[in-house]
Amino acid sequence: MxxxxxxxxxxxxxxxxxxxxxxxxxxxxxxxxxxxxxxxxxxxxxxxxxxxxxISSVKGLDIIEDNEDYLKLGALCTHSEIIDSVLINEKFPILRKAAQTIGSTQIRNRGTVGGNINNSSPAADLITPLIALGATVVLHSSSGKRELPLSEFITGPYENNRKENEILTAVKIPYLPTDYYNNYQKVKRRQAVAIARINLAVLTDIEDNKFKDIRIAFGSATPTAIRFSEIEKELENKNINDIDYDEIKEKTGQEMVNITGERWSTPYKKPVVGNLLKRALQEIIKEVQ
Ligand SMILES: Cc1cc2nc3c(=O)[nH]c(=O)nc-3n(C[C@H](O)[C@H](O)[C@H](O)COP(=O)(O)OP(=O)(O)OC[C@H]3O[C@@H](n4cnc5c(N)ncnc54)[C@H](O)[C@@H]3O)c2cc1C
CATH class of the missing domain: 3.30.43 (Uridine Diphospho-n-acetylenolpyruvylglucosamine Reductase; domain 2)
Structure with a gap:
């Protein structure tokens, strides 16, 4: 013990x-x-x-603060507080959707965004949308404060750049220029209280029926949650009525394999990432229409 x-x-x-x-x-x-x-x-x-x-009583770490260009989310904000926040629902509904899929009511009432990030599980439900949103983490130590992009903070499965004497105090999420369409998908082994086998966050603006600034981040498909930049390039400026889904599915699976190499999970995950993206795009397009 x-x-x-x-x-x-x-x-x-x-x-x-x-x-x-x-x-x-x-x-x-x-x-x-x-x-x-x-x-x-x-x-x-x-x-x-x-x-x-x-650190659960440390003052000032449970804020959800509206700043000029970004929202500051204190490290102690729980998943339930994220779900209940009017500001988050207005600015980043994708975070709310992701938080709603986490654990059970009890877990959502206790689990924090700081813990979710620092545990650095590849399947963490808040990390994937925060990567898509371009979030930055704020770390404090006795020698001061530093900030770095979340995509650089997480270095591997259950690994990150936090120094032993640092505490993560907040996450800064830059505001999107307009109300982007958003979609969160999560594949799990069972319906309730389940960790993601794969999760996906998609954010995109749509202008003249074309994807603009499309961001596609997968969790648990690769060792750390990352944006799939090749498939983003493929879809950028593409007309929403002109998508070859078979091609997109194949290229998404291939992009995953290019990062991970062939692994025991590849025969399962390769088609699933493509199918998830297809589902997310179709749900977004339905909203547009
Ligand atoms: C039954 C069950 C179901 C779950 N379901 C899900 C799920 O569906 N999706 C999901 O993503 N997660 C899930 N989790 C995991 C967990 O609930 C979340 O990751 C949660 O957000 C962790 O937050 P916490 O505050 O409880 O972290 P803690 O357990 O307190 O800490 C986790 C790690 O982060 C470090 N840490 C915490 N806060 C800070 C800080 N501010 N600065 C520096 N280091 C810090 C701790 O030292 C520790 O290493 C589940 C867990 C359980 C038990």
Whole structure:
């Protein structure tokens, strides 16, 4: 059994001072819905754990703030708070749709956006739409603050660029120039309380019946959630009534294989990514019409 001492911080300064002091021995806990499962399973990565630093009471980390060019989402915002936010529903309905698919009511009430990002699961439901939205993460340590794109923060399955003495305090999401069409798809093994086998976030403007600034991000298809830039190029400026779905499906599957190489899951995932994109595009086009 992993034994640890529980510590609590009420401010960012208190939290980063504890992280400096305890170094590798301390682990941050927010909602605990990922970490407590790992502790229960006596995960190898937690061998050096001696302290759990509870940040759930740190002031100012549960904000959803409207700024001139971007929305600032505090790291402690729960999935339920995202779902209930009028501002998020107005500006980024895709985030709401993704949050609604997460776990159960209990998990959505406790799980946070900061935890979802820092756990860095390839299947995390908020990461895929946040990648499509071009979000940036804000990290604080005793030496100051740094910001980097979420796409650079996540470096591999369950791996990221966070330094041990840093706390993720917020996510900045740039506003889209207009109300883009959006679609979120999630394939799971069963209907309820299930992690994504593959998820997909599509955002696009439509002008004169053509896709403009189309963004297509897949999660769990590749080691980290990423935008499929080749298929984006293929669809950009394409008339919505002039899509060869068989070609798009084949090229989407091929783009995945170009990134991952052939793996045990390829025979399943290759057709599924293409079919998911087809479904997302067709749902968007139905809305346009
Ligand atoms: C039954 C069940 C169902 C689930 N279903 C889904 C699902 O459908 N989709 C999905 O995406 N996830 C799902 N999850 C996973 C989990 O609920 C989410 O990833 C959640 O957002 C994690 O947030 P948390 O606050 O609970 O993280 P915690 O468990 O508190 O922390 C997770 C990790 O992030 C670190 N961390 C947390 N906050 C910070 C911070 N601010 N700065 C730095 N590091 C931090 C912790 O040290 C830890 O390593 C499920 C989990 C369970 C148990």
């Amino acid at each position: 992993i034994e640890f001492e529980a510590l609590k911080a009420n401010t960012i300064d208190e939290a980063v001072n504890i992280l400096d002091d305890k170094e590798k021995e301390a682990k941050i806990v927010a909602g605990g819905t990922d970490l407590l499962v790992s502790i229960h399973n006596e995960n190898e990565d937690l061998k050096e754990l001696n302290y759990l630093l509870d």
